[in-house]
Amino acid sequence: MGIPYSYSFRNLWTRRLTTLLTASGMGLVVFVFAATLMLAEGLQQTLVQTGSPDNVVVLRKSANSEVQSGVERAQAALLESQPEVAIGPDGRPLLAKELVVLINLRKRGGNKPANVVIRGVSAASLQLRPAIGLKVGRMPRPGSVEVIAGESLARRFKGCGLGETLRFGMRDWRVVGVFDAGSTGFSSEIWGDADQMMQAFRRQVYSSVIFRLKDTNAFDAYKARVEGDPRLTVEAKRETRYYLDQSEAMSRFLRILGLVLTVVFSIGAVIGATITMYAAVANRVTEIGTLRALGFQRKSILLAFVMEALLLGLCGGLLGVGAASFMQLITISTMNWASFSELAFSFTLTFGILWKSLLFSLVMGFIGGALPAVRASRMNIVEALRAT
Amino acid sequence: MDAAAPPIVVIRNLTKSYRRGSQSIQVLSGINFDIARGEFVALMGPSGSGKSTLLNLIAGIDSADEGSIRIGEQEITRLSERELAHWRAGHVGFIFQFYNLIPVLTAYENVELPLLLTTLKRRERREHVEAVLSVVGLADRMDHYPSQLSGGQQQRVAIARAIVTDPEILVADEPTGDLDRVSAEEILQLMDRLVREFKKTVIMVTHDPRAAEKAHVIRHLEKGELSVT
Numbered sequence: 140m141g142i143p144y145s146y147s148f149r150n151l152w153t154r155r156l157t158t159l160l161t162a163s164g165m166g167l168v169v170f171v172f173a174a175t176l177m178l179a180e181g182l183q184q185t186l187v188q189t190g191s192p193d194n195v196v197v198l199r200k201s202a203n204s205e206v207q208s209g210v211e212r213a214q215a216a217l218l219e220s221q222p223e224v225a226i227g228p229d230g231r232p233l234l235a236k237e238l239v240v241l242i243n244l245r246k247r248g249g250n251k252p253a254n255v256v257i258r259g260v261s262a263a264s265l266q267l268r269p270a271i272g273l274k275v276g277r278m279p280r281p282g283s284v285e286v287i288a289g290e291s292l293a294r295r296f297k298g299c300g301l302g303e304t305l306r307f308g309m310r311d312w313r314v315v316g317v318f319d320a321g322s323t324g325f326s327s328e329i330w331g332d333a334d335q336m337m338q339a340f341r342r343q344v345y346s347s348v349i350f351r352l353k354d355t356n357a358f359d360a361y362k363a364r365v366e367g368d369p370r371l372t373v374e375a376k377r378e379t380r381y382y383l384d385q386s387e388a389m390s391r392f393l394r395i396l397g398l399v400l401t402v403v404f405s406i407g408a409v410i411g412a413t414i415t416m417y418a419a420v421a422n423r424v425t426e427i428g429t430l431r432a433l434g435f436q437r438k439s440i441l442l443a444f445v446m447e448a449l450l451l452g453l454c455g456g457l458l459g460v461g462a463a464s465f466m467q468l469i470t471i472s473t474m475n476w477a478s479f480s481e482l483a484f485s486f487t488l489t490f491g492i493l494w495k496s497l498l499f500s501l502v503m504g505f506i507g508g509a510l511p512a513v514r515a516s517r518m519n520i521v522e523a524l525r526a527t
Numbered sequence: 528m529d530a531a532a533p534p535i536v537v538i539r540n541l542t543k544s545y546r547r548g549s550q551s552i553q554v555l556s557g558i559n560f561d562i563a564r565g566e567f568v569a570l571m572g573p574s575g576s577g578k579s580t581l582l583n584l585i586a587g588i589d590s591a592d593e594g595s596i597r598i599g600e601q602e603i604t605r606l607s608e609r610e611l612a613h614w615r616a617g618h619v620g621f622i623f624q625f626y627n628l629i630p631v632l633t634a635y636e637n638v639e640l641p642l643l644l645t646t647l648k649r650r651e652r653r654e655h656v657e658a659v660l661s662v663v664g665l666a667d668r669m670d671h672y673p674s675q676l677s678g679g680q681q682q683r684v685a686i687a688r689a690i691v692t693d694p695e696i697l698v699a700d701e702p703t704g705d706l707d708r709v710s711a712e713e714i715l716q717l718m719d720r721l722v723r724e725f726k727k728t729v730i731m732v733t734h735d736p737r738a739a740e741k742a743h744v745i746r747h748l749e750k751g752e753l754s755v756t
């Protein structure tokens with residue numbers, strides 16, 4: 140048996156102020172680390188939840204997003220007649236030809252403009268997204284200059300609240316309803332009648348065609364056939380896949396940013412831990428000599444100090460993760476980099492992020508404590524005992 | 528004492544020098560020294576004469592340049608560092624001038640430390656620790672931290688720690704050097720009792736003639752050589 144863990148723990152407790160300060164430094168790094176991962180996670184979850192696995196999004200070939208895509212009316216009609224398209228209770232295909240346009244709106248309480256997605260929808264659009272429900276007001280009447288706004292948009296943008304009026308496409312649009320889209324990307328959109336929108340924006344083509352599959356397993360065959368059809372220059376993706384791809388660039392950017400920040404900050408935190416542990420070793424030279432004289436091997440001394448540094452790191456990790464978990468209460472709105480539109484999402488703490496953060500804090504503690512622990516274990520017994 | 532019994536410590540031609548920069552200081556030059564089992568030896572001599580150095584060599588925490596040190600059946604100058612540490616854990620008890628208790632551990636835990644290097648179970652360790660703490664008269668102070676004890680009490684805890692593994696020899700470097708007269712007297716009586724009652728062999732470095740009086744044998748170290756009083 141070696142030196143008991145309580146020895147390492149109590150030494151940290153005895154100098155708790157130093158421990159707290161050093162652990163706070165590491166906690167800050169863990170906080171940044173965890174928070175960026177939580178941000179990336181939140182973004183991804185929001186975007187992925189936006190899609191449904193039974194839905195298929197059809198875009199122009201090699202268009203990465205709805206904004207870049209165009210599907211001609213004739214092509215849309217051909218897509219509507221495919222046998223894989225599910226039929227709704229009203230006997231009509233569960234398929235929506237949609238138009239996506241970006242416009243500039245100003246935020247409430249400030250005049251900062253931001254891009255917002257305007258989606259021209261058809262009757263099936265709402266049925267295709269069961270997560271979306273009208274919260275207040277009513278649906279726009281077909282053929283009218285009426286729109287409904289996503290809840291998070293209605294709250295944050297001028298003219299988007301119920302009963303307010305928005306001006307775009309050289310027309311005034313009345314907001315007749317506010318819809319709740321949970322935490323999906325749709326809650327940052329404005330919806331109106333597709334044909335009205337196409338006129339207003341002078342568009343000849345739809346942006347995308349979205350439909351429900353009759354049989355979810357039919358997707359691969361459908362994709363192969365449609366993409367090979369010379370009349371159609373389109374690409375089909377499952378809706379979940381589509382939104383995951385959308386979030387990829389942004390969450391990768393966030394993760395890399397987080398990693399870079401973390402690496403830079405962690406150098407400081409590790410140096411802090413090293414200084415603290417060197418001081419701890421210097422203060423306990425006689426103690427180390429005594430333990431060695433009693434018969435403890437160098438290895439035991441090494442282990443005791445490494446343990447102390449790991450515990451120190453763990454304290455930092457718990458502080459950082461604790462602080463980061465509070466971030467879940469905050470909703471972030473930012474640019475969706477794929478569509479350059481506003482998107483609201485929250486920091487999301489997952490079990491994976493939790494253990495990665497704690498592991499990271501242990502690694503910092505270990506690196507910080509390694510050299511001091513080696514110094515402690517290398518001491519000459521007699522010289523250590525003479526240090527009194 | 529049985530004159531025919533083999534000595535527990537046999538030192539032959541022991542030399543030790545320290546390097547300081549380019550010059551080397553000869554501290555011990557050819558020491559020959561036997562200590563009988565159960566003897567209480569006081570090592571005296573002027574400051575810097577090498578008393579601590581000799582004691583450290585006997586205790587196996589320093590290495591000699593030349594010569595041999597046999598303790599019991601073991602020639603300790605031949606042991607590797609690892610083996611030496613293992614040997615110390617079972618055969619030597621240390622008593623220091625400044626007690627050298629671990630401040631973050633209680634009296635009980637300090638005394639238990641050397642037992643953590645044995646295969647004893649927790650319950651057996653508890654029995655041993657309680658037994659030695661009552662020998663030194665501190666059974667009621669088990670849960671006190673060193674800072675909550677007087678110097679004399681701390682030294683008694685240190686003595687309990689030194690004897691808990693039941694080693695044959697105890698080495699003490701100025702064990703009363705930091706104590707007032709009353710506490711010093713208590714410690715000396717305790718050490719005397721360890722020799723008489725528990726048959727320990729004690730080697731004590733001291734400057735204090737009063738302390739040396741308790742010993743059976745007083746050896747003087749001067750200019751690297753040993754003389755008998």
Ligand SMILES: Nc1ncnc2c1ncn2[C@@H]1O[C@H](COP(=O)(O)OP(=O)(O)OP(=O)(O)O)[C@@H](O)[C@H]1O
Pocket residue numbers: 522545546547552554572573574575576577578579580581
């Ligand atoms: N690690 C070392 N490096 C260099 N010189 C040393 C070292 N250890 C001891 N010495 C020298 O060896 C000599 C003997 O030291 P030692 O500590 O054995 O003396 P001592 O008799 O115990 O003295 P004191 O009564 O003051 O404790 C001294 O001159 C000391 O300076």
Ligand SMILES: [Mg+2]
Pocket residue numbers: 578579580700732
């Ligand atoms: Mg000395």
